[in-house]
Amino acid sequence: MFWRTLTAGALLGQYASAQNMLRFGCSQLTIERADPLVSPGQNPSPHTHQIIGGNSFNLTMEPVQYDLPSMSTCTTCTYSEDFSNYWTASLYFKSPENGTFQRVPQFANFGIQQDGGMTVYYMPYSAKNGKMTAFKPGFRMIAGDPLNKKNQYKPSICHRCLGNGEGFAPCDAKDSAELPTKYCPGGIRATVIFPSCWDGKNLDSPDHKTHVAYSNGGGLGSPNCPATHPVAIPQVMYEIMWDTGRYKDTTWYGNGKQPFVYSFGDAIGNGQHGDYVFGWKDDSLQKAMDALPTGRCANANCSVLKIQSAADAMKCKKSQQVVEDVGKAGEWLSQLPGGVAVTY
Ligand SMILES: *[C@@H]1O[C@H](CO)[C@@H](O)[C@H](O)[C@H]1NC(C)=O
Ligand SMILES: *[C@@H]1O[C@H](CO)[C@@H](O)[C@H](O)[C@H]1NC(C)=O
Ligand SMILES: *[C@@H]1O[C@H](CO)[C@@H](O)[C@H](O)[C@H]1NC(C)=O
Numbered sequence: 001m002f003w004r005t006l007t008a009g010a011l012l013g014q015y016a017s018a019q020n021m022l023r024f025g026c027s028q029l030t031i032e033r034a035d036p037l038v039s040p041g042q043n044p045s046p047h048t049h050q051i052i053g054g055n056s057f058n059l060t061m062e063p064v065q066y067d068l069p070s071m072s073t074c075t076t077c078t079y080s081e082d083f084s085n086y087w088t089a090s091l092y093f094k095s096p097e098n099g100t101f102q103r104v105p106q107f108a109n110f111g112i113q114q115d116g117g118m119t120v121y122y123m124p125y126s127a128k129n130g131k132m133t134a135f136k137p138g139f140r141m142i143a144g145d146p147l148n149k150k151n152q153y154k155p156s157i158c159h160r161c162l163g164n165g166e167g168f169a170p171c172d173a174k175d176s177a178e179l180p181t182k183y184c185p186g187g188i189r190a191t192v193i194f195p196s197c198w199d200g201k202n203l204d205s206p207d208h209k210t211h212v213a214y215s216n217g218g219g220l221g222s223p224n225c226p227a228t229h230p231v232a233i234p235q236v237m238y239e240i241m242w243d244t245g246r247y248k249d250t251t252w253y254g255n256g257k258q259p260f261v262y263s264f265g266d267a268i269g270n271g272q273h274g275d276y277v278f279g280w281k282d283d284s285l286q287k288a289m290d291a292l293p294t295g296r297c298a299n300a301n302c303s304v305l306k307i308q309s310a311a312d313a314m315k316c317k318k319s320q321q322v323v324e325d326v327g328k329a330g331e332w333l334s335q336l337p338g339g340v341a342v343t344y
Pocket of ligand 1: 055056057058059060071
């Protein structure tokens with residue numbers, strides 16, 4: 001869903017004007033049990049991730065010294081200077097009949113040509129006088145918490161049941177922190193909204209979170225970053241479209257149950273989380289952010305950035321470094337990769 005065009009009017013009450021942003025597709029790079037941010041060097045890491053962006057993605061990506069733009073030879077993203085890596089958990093269907101698992105396929109977002117992966121946004125909601133500070137080399141962060149068992153992440157981490165009278169703006173009142181417990185004929189859209197304010201000093205923090213902050217307690221930002229984190233940064237957001245509509249048996253849904261489970265074992269879904277490692281070439285992201293208010297830069301057509309064709313973006317792939325079967329199309333697995341236990 002391209003919520004901004006649909007809701008230009010609805011959002012005006014909350015935001016002073018319809019602001020330009022980047023919105024572009026990044027196709028799948030690889031799917032594997034790797035996590036250079038939370039478990040660097042670990043082979044395999046505990047659970048499966050679906051990863052997009054530059055092909056220098058690696059099990060270990062030492063901040064600053066591992067220079068993504070010079071190590072990469074291609075990216076799965078529309079903007080060919082964006083060698084960042086973005087990843088989230090994968091989603092599996094667990095058969096209520098026999099307990100076997102199938103990796104849920106993804107589909108392309110509205111108006112975007114892509115092969116799996118995600119839609120990535122860079123949004124200016126915390127900008128003051130139109131100005132934001134782009135991330136520095138070595139910058140990384142996490143949104144959401146895999147151990148979350150409360151409803152608390154709804155403003156930043158949410159799920160939308162598509163084809164069932166959905167809402168408009170990301171993580172609005174019609175979305176849920178949990179995976180929807182009804183059948184969603186149009187699939188499920190998972191949204192991960194990152195913080196939009198930075199402490200101005202640290203490229204990372206031990207929990208990969210405390211160097212950044214939300215300006216509104218979560219969700220989409222506003223131009224009032226807290227004094228502890230005064231620097232307005234681009235607000236990164238992921239949208240992941242899960243093709244859950246193909247799992248149609250209505251007895252699998254309702255009364256608080258649904259048949260999907262994230263690769264880290266979460267069958268509630270509010271532990272959904274996203275990881276970000278900055279890797280734009282030189283000052284390309286800063287140039288794009290500076291150009292947003294001029295109208296010369298928006299969505300997937302930013303005139304100050306280099307754009308590659310969807311076909312070229314889809315050609316960029318990386319073979320697994322952690323070689324194992326994480327679930328091919330239509331395949332049934334006896335367990336989640338890594339034998340991860342399902343928790344409710
Ligand atoms: C990934 O890391 C391994 C060592 O862990 C190294 O041999 C390899 O060259 C790295 N790949 C890239 C693209 O840097
Ligand atoms: C397990 O159940 C699913 C449907 O829930 C079915 O499609 C699949 O064929 C079943 N597998 C086996 C081995 O019975
Ligand atoms: C992209 O922007 C340019 C002008 O900056 C315009 O000529 C072109 O039609 C736009 N393309 C799309 C697909 O919107």
